Amino acid sequence: MRAVLRYLHRNPSLALGIALLTAVVLFVAISRMFVDVEDARPLSAPTLRPPSQAYPFGTDRQGRDLLAVMVAGTPLTLRIGFIAGFIGVGLGAALVFVAAYYRGFLDTVIRGIADIGLTVPGLLVLIIIAVSIKGTLTVNQMAIVVASLAWLYPTRTIRAQVLSLRERGYVEVARLSGMSGPGIIFVELLPYLAATLVNSVSAAILASIGLEVLGLGPVDAPTLGMTLYWVNFNAAMINGWWWWWLAPTVIILTVFLGLFFVTVGLDEIANPRLRRSA
Amino acid sequence: MQLAYIVRRFGVFLLIIWLAATLNFFLPRLSGQDPVRTKLLQQASLGGYAQAGIEEMTREYERRFGLDKPLWRQYATYLGDMARLDFNYSIANYPRKVRELIADALPWTIGLLGTTTLLSFAIGSVLGALLGWPRAPRWMMWLMPPLWALHAIPFFLLGLILTYLFAFQIPLLPIFGGYSAGAVPGLNWHFLADMLSHALLPALSIVLVATGGWALSMRGMMVTTMGEDYVVFAEAKGLKPSTIFTRYCLRNAILPQVTALALALGQILSGAVLVEVIFGYPGIGTLLFQAIRENDQFVIQGIVFIVVALGLTTFVLDIVYPWLDPRISYRRA
Numbered sequence: 001m002r003a004v005l006r007y008l009h010r011n012p013s014l015a016l017g018i019a020l021l022t023a024v025v026l027f028v029a030i031s032r033m034f035v036d037v038e039d040a041r042p043l044s045a046p047t048l049r050p051p052s053q054a055y056p057f058g059t060d061r062q063g064r065d066l067l068a069v070m071v072a073g074t075p076l077t078l079r080i081g082f083i084a085g086f087i088g089v090g091l092g093a094a095l096v097f098v099a100a101y102y103r104g105f106l107d108t109v110i111r112g113i114a115d116i117g118l119t120v121p122g123l124l125v126l127i128i129i130a131v132s133i134k135g136t137l138t139v140n141q142m143a144i145v146v147a148s149l150a151w152l153y154p155t156r157t158i159r160a161q162v163l164s165l166r167e168r169g170y171v172e173v174a175r176l177s178g179m180s181g182p183g184i185i186f187v188e189l190l191p192y193l194a195a196t197l198v199n200s201v202s203a204a205i206l207a208s209i210g211l212e213v214l215g216l217g218p219v220d221a222p223t224l225g226m227t228l229y230w231v232n233f234n235a236a237m238i239n240g241w242w243w244w245w246l247a248p249t250v251i252i253l254t255v256f257l258g259l260f261f262v263t264v265g266l267d268e269i270a271n272p273r274l275r276r277s278a
Numbered sequence: 279m280q281l282a283y284i285v286r287r288f289g290v291f292l293l294i295i296w297l298a299a300t301l302n303f304f305l306p307r308l309s310g311q312d313p314v315r316t317k318l319l320q321q322a323s324l325g326g327y328a329q330a331g332i333e334e335m336t337r338e339y340e341r342r343f344g345l346d347k348p349l350w351r352q353y354a355t356y357l358g359d360m361a362r363l364d365f366n367y368s369i370a371n372y373p374r375k376v377r378e379l380i381a382d383a384l385p386w387t388i389g390l391l392g393t394t395t396l397l398s399f400a401i402g403s404v405l406g407a408l409l410g411w412p413r414a415p416r417w418m419m420w421l422m423p424p425l426w427a428l429h430a431i432p433f434f435l436l437g438l439i440l441t442y443l444f445a446f447q448i449p450l451l452p453i454f455g456g457y458s459a460g461a462v463p464g465l466n467w468h469f470l471a472d473m474l475s476h477a478l479l480p481a482l483s484i485v486l487v488a489t490g491g492w493a494l495s496m497r498g499m500m501v502t503t504m505g506e507d508y509v510v511f512a513e514a515k516g517l518k519p520s521t522i523f524t525r526y527c528l529r530n531a532i533l534p535q536v537t538a539l540a541l542a543l544g545q546i547l548s549g550a551v552l553v554e555v556i557f558g559y560p561g562i563g564t565l566l567f568q569a570i571r572e573n574d575q576f577v578i579q580g581i582v583f584i585v586v587a588l589g590l591t592t593f594v595l596d597i598v599y600p601w602l603d604p605r606i607s608y609r610r611a
Contacts, residue, residue, distance in 0.1 A: 116290070116294055119294070119544070119589065119590060120294070120298065120586055120589070120590075121545060121547075121548035121585055121586065121589060123548060123551060124548055124581075124582045124585055124586070125301075125582075127566070127570065127578065127582070128301065128302060128305055128306075128578070128579075128582055129305065131306065131570060131573075131575075131578060132305040132306045132308060206432055209432070210551070210552055213434065213552055213555065213556075214551070214552070214555065214566075214567055214570055215567070215570055215571055216570060228438075232555065232556065237438070237441055237442065237446065237453065238446075238453055238454065240446065242442060242446075245438055245442075249435055249438055249439065252432075252435060253431060253435060256430050256431060256432065257427060257430050257431075259430075260426075260429070260430030261426075261430075264426075
């Protein structure tokens with residue numbers, strides 16, 4: 001524990017990122033004890049109340065208690081991000097190892113698909129997929145839709161990292177001293193994989209919020225992106241219902257900043273050369 | 279040789295376009311939706327009509343849109359249409375063609391995103407170069423944390439916050455649309471000023487976020503470049519710091535930035551869909567948003583196709599690299 005704290009002192013980005021994410025988790029966990037999540041459904045509160053004692057975050061036009069919406073929706077949004085992020089990085093890493101093992105043709109095909117896929121704007125492909133699915137999506141389906149493209153970027157970056165690791169001097173030394181090749185690469189790759197994972201989670205959350213704001217999200221679920229969709233749908237900005245968008249915006253900002261600083265911190269572990277320039 | 283490279287590049291380009299078009303064609307059909315019937319039923323329920331005659335109307339419209347032919351015929355016609363950039367009629371705004379709708383929206387998006395992309399590239403690269411330069415003034419270091427933080431924020435969220443601050447709290451700027459309601463579009467100062475004031479907030483929310491990204495990557499490249507032997511050599515020769523900065527560091531560090539700029543320009547149509555939606559800016563993003571709301575398949579397909587095709591044209595920019603950086607050549611070694 002002492003060692004962890006001392007390390008965090010040396011790596012302020014990681015500390016800041018973890019602190020921001022912990023704040024979000026604590027907010028949800030503590031509020032959950034006082035709030036009935038059922039109030040996140042429409043018609044469970046008077047409509048359009050600004051923040052007050054009874055409704056600290058106010059209520060929206062359909063009569064949702066916005067505090068309850070945040071408590072119910074934040075975990076849902078994070079869930080989409082984590083499911084899609086894990087599938088993306090897992091699939092990406094698996095593909096890279098297959099490609100690195102067989103090399104040759106398979107490697108070319110995998111790299112080709114990832115390169116081509118990355119030149120096509122992801123949000124638009126996701127829109128086509130989401131529009132094609134009949135009926136409204138559930139939160140888990142949403143995660144799968146986002147995951148369908150989430151492996152492209154990890155595949156490319158992990159592959160580049162593996163190739164560069166393979167040539168490094170210290171990997172050569174480790175191999176000469178009797179460690180197995182794939183074993184070394186995997187151990188050396190771990191911090192890098194962690195950074196890629198956090199990055200992918202953040203990208204997946206961004207993509208899911210994008211789809212939701214466009215109206216392609218899970219209409220029944222009170223996720224943060226759907227809340228912003230309703231904000232836009234009801235023109236809450238022009239009507240001056242500031243409390244409606246304030247809470248989701250603050251939470252999304254905190255999550256993005258937290259994930260971003262964690263990535264920066266992990267990059268510093270994965271790539272010690274960055275330390276010199278910090 | 280160069281020519282072989284260009285031909286191969288163009289081949290890949292066509293292949294991707296074909297793949298995108300095919301995906302575009304088959305995905306919606308896999309789900310078995312019937313956009314025409316849905317639309318008609320929607321209209322009927324809005325108008326309170328009885329549903330008699332809907333079947334015949336559906337059949338008539340399907341004939342007109344060519345939806346009654348066998349699948350392979352539809353696919354063949356579709357590919358032919360795509361090659362001529364003919365995306366059929368809009369289902370939601372029937373007599374209008376999808377191509378017209380897109381042509382109306384394109385200049386708005388290209389204008390907004392083209393300007394903001396170049397602007398944030400220029401500001402960000404200069405800022406980043408100075409941030410990575412040890413002789414830069416101390417106060418510049420204070421710019422780092424806000425740049426980092428802004429970089430992590432999605433465009434549209436910053437857009438929301440800016441709208442609230444500068445259009446609602448202090449009503450300085452218009453909140454919505456590309457120009458004022460009732461303004462007659464035309465090439466006069468009055469209209470241009472109106473347009474500019476509407477574009478300012480969306481542009482600001484893009485520039486603030488994007489500048490951070492450019493500055494961070496430029497700073498990273500600067501730091502790496504300054505560790506190179508030739509920079510040490512230049513210092514040892516006693517060259518002026520400003521010469522080392524511009525001729526030795528900046529010029530080398532900016533190369534990867536130019537690559538990234540080419541990629542970013544390829545994304546200008548899709549990069550700010552949500553910003554447009556938030557501000558109701560009359561570009562591609564808003565058109566797409568409306569099409570999704572109205573389940574207007576043809577418009578969605580047309581937009582996706584155009585965006586993919588235009589995005590890929592940045593492949594062509596590859597060809598100018600050897601001119602920018604003599605070390606790159608597409609000759610086989």
